[in-house]
Amino acid sequence: MFQFTGFPLHTYGFSMQYMRFMSDSMLDCFRLEYDEIKKEMPDVPVTTNLMGFYKNLDYQKWARYMDFVSWDSYPMPQDTPAESALNHDLMRGVGAQNSFVLMEQTPSVTNWHPYNRLKRPGEMRLLSLQAAAHGADAIQFFQIRRTVGACEKFHGAVIDHAGRDDTRVFREVAKLGEELEALGDVFLEGRTPSETAILFDWDNWWALEYSAGPSIRMKYLDAVKDYYAPLHGLNIPVDIIGTEDDLSPYKVVFAPLLYMVKTGYDEKIRRFVADGGTFVTTYFSGIVDEHDLVHPGGYPGTLKDILGVWVEEQDALPEGEQNAFVYKGCEYPADMLCDIMHLEGAQCVSGYLRDFYKETPVITVNAYGKGKAWYVGTRSSRDFYREFAGDIVSSAGVKGVLETPEGVEACVRRGKNGTVLFLLNHNTEEAEVILGTGCKELPGGKEYGCGDSVVLMPKDVKVFLCC
């Protein structure tokens, strides 16, 4: 017996296949256009506007057929710095961690948000340099001049309907241009030195969210953000990788809500952990294969031996209802979905505090070869993820770029000119940062020693060349 929960293809269970077909068909169309252009202009690089976490198109497939990755960044006013950073890291990731082009952003407002709030003075520069800090080699705008008609006539532009160059927006864009010119090529083609990766897979996204059950509250992107946000807060460089990407460059791989484990991908993880890597996955993982067919023999399917657990049941909690567990002396909520599991070789790190599955494991770790495989059988709070993710990376010997106060982001890019450090103050108050190495501020060249402090005005950004 079934009932409909929105997406019609639920009823047939072909949703993921449908999404894959649509994405591939659009890609075929792009490739036809690509080939036609190349026939006439073989040397012209060809790209198209990607849009970050855009559910309809599998950009990890698309990017393979683009000469370089470019994308449109339109964060909502309420988006956190971590959320816009995550989008940049994804876009860098689909392009094999090469630098990308910020094809579009608005200098001031969009016209399609519900409330089109102005970017405050400095915000456009801050967001532009955040893109650069995460891998952008070019910063562009939509649009140079506001159209007088049609659907985007109220979308922000460098030159407004007034047609004047003495506007706040024009001045800020011009000033950024001068700044980038002064910085020259110092960070161009610089790479992000990540020892930590988070797996993101479009097929998994589709298959998970277009399956009926166990909970409508379960969203793939939420699970990814649960782990990305604390790493961002610790200024730990993160690569967002796909299932085709190599795991060997990394010390730690997070694969939150890895519902779909494609044939052979378990082997990739097995090798990674056996060779000493730290692997972390969560509730409702290892369930299906690439055809959205369940791995028989119990959850988490082909990951069972790596994780050393058998998940017998999953309890979906309604909004407002929670279980709980203790981690390192503090109680944290177990929310949304509670996996009920048996140890099959793993150690129990924490158990549930309530209900008929009280004292059964919720967090486990399994020693596998030279490495460790963690399973977190529920969704918890920001405080838990900050604590837990921090422990995982530090025990794997991964360090952040720099310790910074809340709301101040530190990123590095390494290239032929050396290591460039970006300090971005997302706060509306000034902030002080203690440098971990000597460096030279760019442009200008003011010298700083290791241990020196740098003061950042609200929304300010400073760029340094490390010695």
Next chain:
Amino acid sequence: MFQFTGFPLHTYGFSMQYMRFMSDSMLDCFRLEYDEIKKEMPDVPVTTNLMGFYKNLDYQKWARYMDFVSWDSYPMPQDTPAESALNHDLMRGVGAQNSFVLMEQTPSVTNWHPYNRLKRPGEMRLLSLQAAAHGADAIQFFQIRRTVGACEKFHGAVIDHAGRDDTRVFREVAKLGEELEALGDVFLEGRTPSETAILFDWDNWWALEYSAGPSIRMKYLDAVKDYYAPLHGLNIPVDIIGTEDDLSPYKVVFAPLLYMVKTGYDEKIRRFVADGGTFVTTYFSGIVDEHDLVHPGGYPGTLKDILGVWVEEQDALPEGEQNAFVYKGCEYPADMLCDIMHLEGAQCVSGYLRDFYKETPVITVNAYGKGKAWYVGTRSSRDFYREFAGDIVSSAGVKGVLETPEGVEACVRRGKNGTVLFLLNHNTEEAEVILGTGCKELPGGKEYGCGDSVVLMPKDVKVFLCC
């Protein structure tokens, strides 16, 4: 002048006719299949999965063409014991009060609820035996084995994807099987000895809810539950009957929100009351005939002489606004719809406390022949219905099966083996019940005397054969 309130057919007023046509067309389709099967296998009983209060199909018509009634019971986690009991009683009722088959239920979870909460240990057994207590002769499950693909792959099953028999769910199902085997045929074909009936009519459901006005808050099922819930709380056996069913077996008939009074049905009620029956109806009743055409001459139409009132106007109150009345010394709310009426032979039991119709009647009773006809001209609170429904049945000499604490349900089935008593503890705490007759616990045969007390563990059920 009109405006659209959702259902397009409002605009033409043909909604009820449309629903009736659709239901009949589907039924024709079922009957074609039925006949084909019978041609090949004349002795095989044929049924189909009904679904309780399923608005699209008039099961009271359907059941006439089925060899026996079977249905799928998937209560939502938040449903009350009374609500699942009401569904069983409806399904028994469409089958002329004969016992039915519980064709489907989940042993653990569904996959199409928003939050697919696990049935806690004991809950599956409790719900299974509640079905039996209300007339089920067979308890079945969907599904024996979880499919690996398609839209129901996460629907609960007796055998999970793990394919093991050492799961909680498998054990609970196996245990229930043993228990039913031990009970044998003791309650099979047993009847529910009801002296109270509630009228439920699909045509009325459609016509009422697809007419525009007087209030979008007015829902037929809510009105039925208003009266069913307190009777269930008093362990009073209730038959849910349709307009084709005979009223003479009953002492009390509730017909809440009987908007549609079909030609001749008033005569049925008239005879029932004249012969000494107690009839209760409510606001917005007696309005239209079977064609959804208003009975001229004032509301409640052809019921006017039986009820002895004329309803001049109906005042629909917006959310949050209430009038009030006093019943037996306590004040209760008058909510949603307030009928403004004149006495035409009836006695006023209570009047409104406020507004321009202050002191006009809201509850009336009319002595008609040997019986009584009650009219409750508004919607009130659970407290009122508990009080009022209790008074109605007791004054009609109808008694409950047993007095039980809140949350403990007592049902009986009478058959060739005598009277079987079911005690069901829906609470999460243990409960004590004092028996009203001597009886023997099944299976096992432990003897109890009248006045003995029985202790039920949380979610526990006990079955007895009464002496």
Next chain:
Amino acid sequence: MFQFTGFPLHTYGFSMQYMRFMSDSMLDCFRLEYDEIKKEMPDVPVTTNLMGFYKNLDYQKWARYMDFVSWDSYPMPQDTPAESALNHDLMRGVGAQNSFVLMEQTPSVTNWHPYNRLKRPGEMRLLSLQAAAHGADAIQFFQIRRTVGACEKFHGAVIDHAGRDDTRVFREVAKLGEELEALGDVFLEGRTPSETAILFDWDNWWALEYSAGPSIRMKYLDAVKDYYAPLHGLNIPVDIIGTEDDLSPYKVVFAPLLYMVKTGYDEKIRRFVADGGTFVTTYFSGIVDEHDLVHPGGYPGTLKDILGVWVEEQDALPEGEQNAFVYKGCEYPADMLCDIMHLEGAQCVSGYLRDFYKETPVITVNAYGKGKAWYVGTRSSRDFYREFAGDIVSSAGVKGVLETPEGVEACVRRGKNGTVLFLLNHNTEEAEVILGTGCKELPGGKEYGCGDSVVLMPKDVKVFLCC
């Protein structure tokens, strides 16, 4: 880059043109019917039921082709007296300020509101005479008799399904009939002596609300009500005029949210202000022409020289976020949209209190010729509009009909029989009014002197012939 905000034609920006086409096409259809009728019955006046602020049809165009204006008034229970008054004034306005016919109203309830609350005793009379007070020469009802079937069977009627004349509703209608008969033709064809106008333009409504950005909270009708409500509270007669109407009869013209300034309309305003008129407009005005194409050269486009300001940016505030300003010593909120502007000849009356545009102008006034042009760059609170609109009209020498307590409305109509004064008490308590002139109560003829007091019962209306 764009995203969809509901109305599909956003995407193309042709929405306004589409609405105009649909309205004109429907009008063509009406005119074909009109002509056919006139062929057979040249002397029969022809009209059709208008519906107040009905977005789909541009009644200002329609009325030109109707022999007289008639409309259906179905206020929602929660509508304020000002809101129903505004609708009457609009309907009078589309008919060149001639008197109109109230074609339809319900004597009791509708059946298409979510909660069809009864009109309380006296409410039907009050709303009927409010229509007369605002220009109605006939008061009619839908429907004389309740139909027994179809979608309006529960819509109120003079004769209910009971078919009786002893109902509350029948009595109230009959009584109103007698009263109108007694009043005779005293106010028929009487005109409303307005020195104040509010501009309302369907093209502006469509173009504004079907453009994407800057805020989904921005609604034309809200802006119109912001200014109408306080004028209504001061009993100031207001004409609702269209862009075709002459401005010279008025001392003050409010044009709230005048997003669209059609070619030549700026000249009309220019002349009006130059000749000594007071003009008031608001945020997001002067943006586009009649083709929904932006006036280049900066906002407010062709109104810049009249208003003496240049609006550089607009900041759309999310729900719950506000700026503020001080007017005459009191602080008021700046909500929804904040225009950021430069003075180009205007004086700054008030500036913002917060954010990066702190101290920039929010309210300005520009002396232009013999008149004044005001710009209010944000949306504020009822308290502000009461204060501000009162100052605007009094400084222009416009007086209200009479000073009345809150909830008591005073209107006049001037005709061949002299000036008729209507006093309408919308309160549920009695109210006292001090007369400003001597007058004779109608019907009856009771004499009152200037300064005499009149007591109005709850929901009561009194009509006077002024001496």
